[in-house]
Amino acid sequence: MNTGGVPNAPNPGTSRTFQFDLNDVCCLKSNPSLTGIIVRTYVDVYPLGPPEDDLMVSYTSVPQDVLTEYLQTGVPRKGYVIVQFKWVSQGCSLIHEDDLELLDRCINFGSYVKRPDDTMCGTVIGASATCTLEPIAYRNYDESLGEYGSVEFNERLMPHSRRRPGTESSRPLPIHDVPLSEIMHHEPFINDDLIIYHQKLGIIRQVDRDAILRVSNVPVSLVDPKDLEVPCHFDDNELIWMPKGQPCRVVDTNLRYMEHDSVIPGQYVCTKYKNMRGINGGTVPKEDPRSFAHGHVLSTPATEYKVEWLCTNVFGLGTCEIPNGIETLRASVFERDAVICDFENLSAGGTVNSATSLQIGDMIRFRDPKSAFQKYSYQHIPPEETFGYDMNMFHITSRKTALTVRWLDGNVTTEDIKCLRWDPGLDENIWPGSIVVLKDGIETMHWPGLESTSAYIRQLPSHRKHRESKIRARTVGVVQAVNIRERIVTVRWYKDPYLILLHGGQILASLYSKLGELGDTISQVSLYELDVFPCLERSHGDIVLLAPDTIHTSVLTEGSLSAYNIAGPCTFSYTSSLSLSQMHSYLKDMSLAMFHWEWFKSMTTVDTSPLPPRHSHHYQRKLSERSTADFVGQIIAIDVNGEITVRLAGTCRDVRVPFERIMMVMDGGFTTPLGVPAPGDLSTMSMNSAYTYKEEGPGVGDEEGLLHFDDEEGLSSDDDEDMSETTLREALRRYVNDEDGILLEEEEWVSGNDEEEEEEAISGSDVEDMSEIKCAVYRYVNSSSADDGYSEDADMKTENDSDFDMRDASDGVVYQSEEMTSPPGFLILEGPPPSDHHFISKDGAGGSALQVKRIQKECDILDESLPPGIFVRAWESRMDLLRVLFIGPEGTPYQYAPILIDFHFPGDFPRKPPEAFFHSWIGGQGRINPNLYEDGKICLSILGTWPTQNQEEMWSATKSTVLQILVSIMGLVLVQSPFYNEAGYEVFAAEGGRRVESDKYTEKTFLTTRRYIKYALDHQVSGMEDIVDWNYLPSRLNSEDCSRPLLLRRAIDTALAMIEHEGHTSSGEERSASAFVSRLSLGAVVMLRKYITELEALEVAATA
Structure with missing residues (x-):
C-alpha cells in the first residue's frame, strides 16, 4: 500500500463529530466519486480474520505498521476502517476515518437508534428519503441530424472506472429529489427477498442468472456465465493483493481482468468468443473462439430460484404442497405466480413511509415508468434500441434521509439519519x-x-x-x-x-x-x-x-x-x-x-x-x-x-x-443482519479457518504455564499434573481484590519465586510445588476476604489429603451434626444424580478407559485446587456429570447470588470440551450476563460456543481443564460490569464508553440476581442443599455461631445500605452506592424494597 507522505498524518479535513459504524456509506474526500460501505472497524463483534479473499487496493497513504497489523489480524487499528467500494473492480481499502466523508447510514424502519451525545433510545417509525439518480445508459443528440445516436453506457463501468465521468453537454443530467418510495430494485426478485408463492411464505436463498451481452452491436448470451471477466485498473503501487485463489489475467502493468460471475446491466465485461451463443437466430461475430470479446451487459435474466419455505397459509383454498428443504423452481414458472413482500411500496392512502432499504450505489428502476417520465422528463431509451431489453435503469448517486423517531419518553422528532446511530437495543425491552x-x-x-x-x-x-x-x-x-x-x-x-x-x-x-x-x-x-x-x-x-x-x-x-x-x-x-x-x-x-x-x-x-x-x-x-x-x-x-x-x-x-x-x-429466525449470526447459531456455527479447532495446532505444545497432557486422550505420561496457571492467573486477577482494591500482582501469585523459578514450578510435574503455588494464592484470597466465611482448611486439600470425600446423595440438607464445618469445595456423592440435572438423559455408559482416567484426573485437580466460592459435586454412579454452584463474587452485581451450572463429559471428551448448561431459574426476566442465555447456553471460547481467533482461548485436549472453565466463568463472566461482556464491547470498557448503559445493565443484573437468592432458598438445589444452607442461613443449633458466612443477611444489609444511599445527598463528592453501582434509580429502589421483604421473610422462617 502507498505509505508515502508523512506517517500517521491522514488528511484531517474538518473535525468529525461522529463515529463511523459498520455499513455506513461513505466516499473519499479526495475523490467523491469513489463511494462504498464500511465493512470492518476496530470494534467488530465478529472479526472475519485476515482479508485473504478481498481485493485490496490503496487509495490513501497508510503507515506500514498499520497495514501490516491489519493484514495479519483482519482487524483495523483504531481510527481506521475497511471500505468495500461499490464495484468489484474497485476492491476494498484500509482508510483512516479522517480521509472519509459520511454520506448515509444503514438504518432501517423499525430500528433502534440513539443520538451520538445522548443515552436516550428511540424507534424509527417513519422515513422521508429522496435521492439523486444517474442513468446507466444514454444516447447522444446529434444536432446536425436532429436525432439521437446509438446507446452509450456510463463510463463508471469502464476500465478507468475510478475516474470521475466527463461532463459533456450531451450527457443526460442527473434526476434530483426522487422519493425512495417511487423506485425499486432493478431485478424483480433477488437474494433474501420474502416472497409468497402458491400459498406459501418463503425466502429466496439463491438466484441463478444468465447474462446477455452486447458485443460488436450484436446481442449474445453465454454458455457459462461464470467465465465472465471484469476489468480492474490500477496505477503504480495501488494493488496490495488479489483475492486468494482468484483467477486473474494480466493485460499490462495497470490493467487486469478478474473472473466474476455476478454482473449487472450496463457493466463492461469480457469473455471468450467460444463462450457466446446467438439469440433469436442471431449469430456470434466470427472471430478466433479463443480470443476475447468485450461488451456491455444488457440483461441478467434469472434461470432458477432456490427458495426456503417458512410457513403456509392455512386459510388458503385447495391443497398446499409442502416440500422438504430448499426447493428449486424454474424462473419462468416462479416469476409468473410469485408475489414479493414489498412493504416500501407506498400505496394510495398510505400514511407511513418506510422506504429506507435502497442505498447509494444501488441500481434501480421506477415503479411507474410512465408517471416518472412525465414527472422528471428524463431521457427515455426505447427498448428497440437495445434489442428489446429495457435499459431505463439508474444508479443512486446520493441520498438524503430524515427519520421520524419515537423516543422512550414518548416524544416524536424528525432527525437527519447522519445524526443518529444504530443501537442494538440490548439494554431496553420496554417501549411506548x-x-x-x-x-x-x-x-x-x-x-x-x-x-x-x-x-x-x-x-x-x-x-x-x-x-x-x-x-x-x-x-x-x-x-x-x-x-x-x-x-x-x-x-x-x-x-x-x-x-x-x-x-x-x-x-x-x-x-x-x-x-x-x-x-x-x-x-x-x-x-x-x-x-x-x-x-x-x-x-x-x-x-x-x-x-x-x-x-x-x-x-x-x-x-x-x-x-x-x-x-x-x-x-x-x-x-x-x-x-x-x-x-x-x-x-x-x-x-x-x-x-x-x-x-x-x-x-x-x-x-x-x-x-x-x-x-x-x-x-x-x-x-x-x-x-x-x-x-x-x-x-x-x-x-x-x-x-x-x-x-x-x-x-x-x-x-x-x-x-x-x-x-x-x-422475528428474524430465518434471516440475520449482515455479518451477525443469530444468538441461537453461535454454539453450532461453522467457523472459518481462523476459528478451526486443531487438536495438534497452536495451544498444544509445552508452552509456559500451561497444563500438558501427552496423548490425544488428554492423559499425561506422569501420574501428577500441573495446573493451567495462565488462565487461573488471568481470571483470578479479575475477581480477587485486596483490602485496597488492588488487583493481585504477578509476584504475589507465585509467593516469592522469581520468573525462572515460576516457570520451573509450573512446567514441572511435582504436585507439591503446584500445591505451594495454589496455597499462596488462596492465602492471599482469604487474607483479603476473611469475613466471607470460606474456610481454607475446608476448601483446600494438599497431596496428603487427596482422597475424595463421599456422601450419600440422599442426605439432602446438612444434618445438625455436620453444621459446624463448611461443606467441601469438591465432593463425590453416592446414589443417583438429581433428576433435574440438565444432562441426566445423556448416555453415561460407553466411555473408554482412557476417558475415565482423564475424568479422574479432572476430579483430582478440582479436589485440590478449587478457589473459594466454587462448589463442585459429582456422582459415583455417573462420573460423566458435574454440578457446580458459584457464589457471586463481592464487588459485582452477582455478589452473594448462587449461580448453578451443569456439566457433562461427552463421548469425545477430552478431544471436545465438556457440555455446559446454565440454570436460569427465573427465565423470562432477561439475561443476567451477555454470555449466559436464558435457554441455558453459555458463550465461552473454551467451551467451543463462541468463535475466537486466539487458539489459546479454545479448548485443548492436552492442556485445558475443567478448572480453567470454572475459573473463567468466575473471573471473566461474573464481573463488575457485565455489560462489556457483550461481544465487541470490550473496546468500550477500555475507553470508558457507554457508561450509562453499563450502569443500567449492572443495576438490572443486581436486582435479578437477588431473585436467584430467593429461588435457591425456596427450592431445594439438588446436590447442593448443604452448601446453600451453610452459606446463607444461620445455624439452627447455635444462633451465636459466627463461622457461617450468613450471605442472606449480608445480601439484605447491602441492599438496605444501597437504598439509604439513593436518598443521600452531600455538598462534597458523593460516594457510590456500591462497588458496582454508583446510584440506584428510583425504579430499582421500589423493586429492591420488595425483594428485601421477601428475603427477610425467608430469614425469619429459617430461624423459627
Whole structure:
C-alpha cells in the first residue's frame, strides 16, 4: 500500500463529530466519486480474520505498521476502517476515518437508534428519503441530424472506472429529489427477498442468472456465465493483493481482468468468443473462439430460484404442497405466480413511509415508468434500441434521509439519519406501545393434560421445562412513556384482561385469553415491576402472519379442535426447529382454535361462493387465482392506545388489525443482519479457518504455564499434573481484590519465586510445588476476604489429603451434626444424580478407559485446587456429570447470588470440551450476563460456543481443564460490569464508553440476581442443599455461631445500605452506592424494597 507522505498524518479535513459504524456509506474526500460501505472497524463483534479473499487496493497513504497489523489480524487499528467500494473492480481499502466523508447510514424502519451525545433510545417509525439518480445508459443528440445516436453506457463501468465521468453537454443530467418510495430494485426478485408463492411464505436463498451481452452491436448470451471477466485498473503501487485463489489475467502493468460471475446491466465485461451463443437466430461475430470479446451487459435474466419455505397459509383454498428443504423452481414458472413482500411500496392512502432499504450505489428502476417520465422528463431509451431489453435503469448517486423517531419518553422528532446511530437495543425491552404485564399480577399454575398434545409441540425449546405449567396474567397494560434515568414507566391499563401464557411466555393460549377494552387508568410503576413476554411483543417493522378478514366456508369445515389445543400466537424463531409440515400443523391447529373465538366470529366474513369442480382442468390454478397474499404483512404503526396498523403484502393496503388477529411474528429466525449470526447459531456455527479447532495446532505444545497432557486422550505420561496457571492467573486477577482494591500482582501469585523459578514450578510435574503455588494464592484470597466465611482448611486439600470425600446423595440438607464445618469445595456423592440435572438423559455408559482416567484426573485437580466460592459435586454412579454452584463474587452485581451450572463429559471428551448448561431459574426476566442465555447456553471460547481467533482461548485436549472453565466463568463472566461482556464491547470498557448503559445493565443484573437468592432458598438445589444452607442461613443449633458466612443477611444489609444511599445527598463528592453501582434509580429502589421483604421473610422462617 502507498505509505508515502508523512506517517500517521491522514488528511484531517474538518473535525468529525461522529463515529463511523459498520455499513455506513461513505466516499473519499479526495475523490467523491469513489463511494462504498464500511465493512470492518476496530470494534467488530465478529472479526472475519485476515482479508485473504478481498481485493485490496490503496487509495490513501497508510503507515506500514498499520497495514501490516491489519493484514495479519483482519482487524483495523483504531481510527481506521475497511471500505468495500461499490464495484468489484474497485476492491476494498484500509482508510483512516479522517480521509472519509459520511454520506448515509444503514438504518432501517423499525430500528433502534440513539443520538451520538445522548443515552436516550428511540424507534424509527417513519422515513422521508429522496435521492439523486444517474442513468446507466444514454444516447447522444446529434444536432446536425436532429436525432439521437446509438446507446452509450456510463463510463463508471469502464476500465478507468475510478475516474470521475466527463461532463459533456450531451450527457443526460442527473434526476434530483426522487422519493425512495417511487423506485425499486432493478431485478424483480433477488437474494433474501420474502416472497409468497402458491400459498406459501418463503425466502429466496439463491438466484441463478444468465447474462446477455452486447458485443460488436450484436446481442449474445453465454454458455457459462461464470467465465465472465471484469476489468480492474490500477496505477503504480495501488494493488496490495488479489483475492486468494482468484483467477486473474494480466493485460499490462495497470490493467487486469478478474473472473466474476455476478454482473449487472450496463457493466463492461469480457469473455471468450467460444463462450457466446446467438439469440433469436442471431449469430456470434466470427472471430478466433479463443480470443476475447468485450461488451456491455444488457440483461441478467434469472434461470432458477432456490427458495426456503417458512410457513403456509392455512386459510388458503385447495391443497398446499409442502416440500422438504430448499426447493428449486424454474424462473419462468416462479416469476409468473410469485408475489414479493414489498412493504416500501407506498400505496394510495398510505400514511407511513418506510422506504429506507435502497442505498447509494444501488441500481434501480421506477415503479411507474410512465408517471416518472412525465414527472422528471428524463431521457427515455426505447427498448428497440437495445434489442428489446429495457435499459431505463439508474444508479443512486446520493441520498438524503430524515427519520421520524419515537423516543422512550414518548416524544416524536424528525432527525437527519447522519445524526443518529444504530443501537442494538440490548439494554431496553420496554417501549411506548409495548404490552406489559405487572409481575405482582402473575400466577404460575398447573396445566394438566399436555401429554395429549401434538408431537410437534414437544419439539419446541421450552416444552420440557414448562410442559405442565401456565402463566396467568390479570394486570396488563400498554406503555405510554419511559423515564429511562429513573426506570419509571407510565402504563395505561386494560379494564379486564385475562391472558394465559404457555411455554414460559413464548405462546399465547388465545383460546383462553382476551385483552379486552383499554381503560382510562394510567399509573407510573417501576420498570422492574413489569414483564414483557415474547408472545406479546410487537414492534415497528415486524413481518407478521395474519388471520384473514374473509375466509371461505370450505375452510371452516376442515378438522376439529383438540381437547387440549395449545397452539397460539408466538414468534417464528421459537418454532424454527419445526419442519415445514410441522409448522403447517401448528398453524392449522391455531386456525381451528380461532374458529371458536367470539371476536373471530364477529369480525370475519364468510365467503360462500361455489368452488370450481375438484376434477376440473387446472383446478389448483383456478383456486390460486382466487387466493390472495394478504395473510402476510408488516407492522408500520403501533399506537400507545394499543392499535396496530399493518401493511398487507399482496395489495400494499394499510389496515388496522386487532392484536388477536396476528398469528405469528416473523422475528428474524430465518434471516440475520449482515455479518451477525443469530444468538441461537453461535454454539453450532461453522467457523472459518481462523476459528478451526486443531487438536495438534497452536495451544498444544509445552508452552509456559500451561497444563500438558501427552496423548490425544488428554492423559499425561506422569501420574501428577500441573495446573493451567495462565488462565487461573488471568481470571483470578479479575475477581480477587485486596483490602485496597488492588488487583493481585504477578509476584504475589507465585509467593516469592522469581520468573525462572515460576516457570520451573509450573512446567514441572511435582504436585507439591503446584500445591505451594495454589496455597499462596488462596492465602492471599482469604487474607483479603476473611469475613466471607470460606474456610481454607475446608476448601483446600494438599497431596496428603487427596482422597475424595463421599456422601450419600440422599442426605439432602446438612444434618445438625455436620453444621459446624463448611461443606467441601469438591465432593463425590453416592446414589443417583438429581433428576433435574440438565444432562441426566445423556448416555453415561460407553466411555473408554482412557476417558475415565482423564475424568479422574479432572476430579483430582478440582479436589485440590478449587478457589473459594466454587462448589463442585459429582456422582459415583455417573462420573460423566458435574454440578457446580458459584457464589457471586463481592464487588459485582452477582455478589452473594448462587449461580448453578451443569456439566457433562461427552463421548469425545477430552478431544471436545465438556457440555455446559446454565440454570436460569427465573427465565423470562432477561439475561443476567451477555454470555449466559436464558435457554441455558453459555458463550465461552473454551467451551467451543463462541468463535475466537486466539487458539489459546479454545479448548485443548492436552492442556485445558475443567478448572480453567470454572475459573473463567468466575473471573471473566461474573464481573463488575457485565455489560462489556457483550461481544465487541470490550473496546468500550477500555475507553470508558457507554457508561450509562453499563450502569443500567449492572443495576438490572443486581436486582435479578437477588431473585436467584430467593429461588435457591425456596427450592431445594439438588446436590447442593448443604452448601446453600451453610452459606446463607444461620445455624439452627447455635444462633451465636459466627463461622457461617450468613450471605442472606449480608445480601439484605447491602441492599438496605444501597437504598439509604439513593436518598443521600452531600455538598462534597458523593460516594457510590456500591462497588458496582454508583446510584440506584428510583425504579430499582421500589423493586429492591420488595425483594428485601421477601428475603427477610425467608430469614425469619429459617430461624423459627
